[in-house]
Amino acid sequence: MSVRFRLLLLIASTIILLPAVVVLALGMPAFGAHPLPYGDAINRDAPGQRHISNMVSAVNFDYRGFDTMGEEFMLVTAVTGAVMLLRGTRGESPGAEPEEVPGRSVQPAGEAIVLICRLMLPVSLLFGIYVVLHATATPGGGFQGGVIIASAVLLLYLGDGYRVWRSIVRSRLLHLCEGGAAAAFVLTGLVPMLLGHAFLENILPTGQFRDMLAGWLMQIENLAVAFAVAGGFAMLFLEFLEETRAPKGEE
Amino acid sequence: MTLLLAALFVLVAATGTGVVLSRDPVRQVMAIAAHGLGLTLLFLALQAPDVAFSELTVGTAAVPLLFLVVLASIRNDRKGQ
Numbered sequence: 001m002s003v004r005f006r007l008l009l010l011i012a013s014t015i016i017l018l019p020a021v022v023v024l025a026l027g028m029p030a031f032g033a034h035p036l037p038y039g040d041a042i043n044r045d046a047p048g049q050r051h052i053s054n055m056v057s058a059v060n061f062d063y064r065g066f067d068t069m070g071e072e073f074m075l076v077t078a079v080t081g082a083v084m085l086l087r088g089t090r091g092e093s094p095g096a097e098p099e100e101v102p103g104r105s106v107q108p109a110g111e112a113i114v115l116i117c118r119l120m121l122p123v124s125l126l127f128g129i130y131v132v133l134h135a136t137a138t139p140g141g142g143f144q145g146g147v148i149i150a151s152a153v154l155l156l157y158l159g160d161g162y163r164v165w166r167s168i169v170r171s172r173l174l175h176l177c178e179g180g181a182a183a184a185f186v187l188t189g190l191v192p193m194l195l196g197h198a199f200l201e202n203i204l205p206t207g208q209f210r211d212m213l214a215g216w217l218m219q220i221e222n223l224a225v226a227f228a229v230a231g232g233f234a235m236l237f238l239e240f241l242e243e244t245r246a247p248k249g250e251e
Numbered sequence: 252m253t254l255l256l257a258a259l260f261v262l263v264a265a266t267g268t269g270v271v272l273s274r275d276p277v278r279q280v281m282a283i284a285a286h287g288l289g290l291t292l293l294f295l296a297l298q299a300p301d302v303a304f305s306e307l308t309v310g311t312a313a314v315p316l317l318f319l320v321v322l323a324s325i326r327n328d329r330k331g332q
Contacts, residue, residue: 031252056301099327131304139300147308154316233313240317243324 052136052204053213059140061218061225065200068221069185072228076182079232098162099246109159117159124152132226136215141190142222146229154237162245169238177231185224188217259293280318287311 029035046058100106102133109117132145157165188199197203200217207214217224266286273279287310294303 054301101327141301144301144304144308147305148315151308151312211273237313237316240320244320244327 011224013070016158031110047209050215050218051209051211052218053210054076054136054138054141056139057135057141057215057218057222061135061215061221062200062202065189065221067183068225069189072182072185072225075232076178079235082236083239086243092243096242096245099244112188114159117155121152121155121159124155125149128152128230132222133213135222136218137210137212142225143229146226149226149230150233150237153234157201157237157241162241165241169234171235171238174231174235174238177227178235181224181227181231185221185228188224192217254271255296256293259289259296263289263293265289276322277319283318284311284315287314316332 017213042055042059042063046055046063047053050058050062052058086210098106098200099152128145130145131140132142135141135145153169177246192201192203193199195203200221202217204216206216213219263286266282266289269284270279270286273282291303291307292312294300294306294330
């Protein structure tokens with residue numbers, strides 16, 4: 001495609017699309033207006049029905065918990081596919097060495113970076129666990145907390161380097177976290193069915209309003225999502241970082 | 252719309268333009284992280300803390316890291332051949 005043709009294409013598509021954009025922009029609801037009734041309905045009913053103060057968790061783990069199960073399996077499938085693609089010809093031996101570019105020396109991380117990483121790792125882990133546990137009380141939840149936990153473990157790589165990271169982070173444990181938590185989510189949904197209720201129906205008492213452990217069945221689903229997301233993201237980080245290791249002859 | 256929101260919209264537009272205009276891949280990854288941080292502040296100001304949390308963890312930490320690793324991997328392969 002020549003530059004001239006691309007410019008012509010740009011001008012033609014602008015002329016065709018611009019009126020539509022203007023019409024849409026003028027037809028949008030005013031800034032800050034929310035004409036849909038569902039948000040207000042949830043805000044009105046959820047505290048009384050479910051006794052929890054984070055409406056996003058109420059929606060995610062209860063009112064549309066079945067959708068969340070679909071999302072959970074989307075994540076599992078995506079991570080599994082990425083792992084299969086990346087690991088295909090490479091193998092997974094934990095004793096591999098990081099690849100070095102010829103002619104460029106690898107500088108060890110500075111003392112300040114190592115110290116900050118070692119200090120921040122437990123703090124970040126604790127914060128991730130806090131976010132997971134307070135899913136029904138304050139903003140955040142299993143997904144956000146899970147990503148924070150996975151990122152915190154990554155500080156091992158930043159501070160102590162590839163070998164320490166590889167010797168501590170084991171893929172089998174991460175597989176167990178991810179797959180086991182996804183299975184736990186489904187089994188949690190099936191328990192109410194055994195007792196004659198609907199799938200994922202919240203049959204347990206929902207506890208005190210604003211209590212950290214309010215929500216019961218939501219708490220179990222939230223924990224399952226946290227484990228699945230933490231395991232899935234850590235697995236992605238591990239597999240991507242393995243792409244930078246030195247290739248071995250026998251694998 | 253308050254002054255804070257207007258400033259944050261301008262910030263998001265500016266960092267987004269920065270992502271498009273940066274030509275060096277490594278700098279572009281940093282621009283993506285900066286754009287994610289701007290979006291996080293905007294979501295926070297619009298009182299959507301859950302979305303802000305997700306954007307902060309995924310948009311400014313996880314995604315830039317994966318891009319950086321891919322760039323490092325590509326560079327290693329080229330040097331080896």
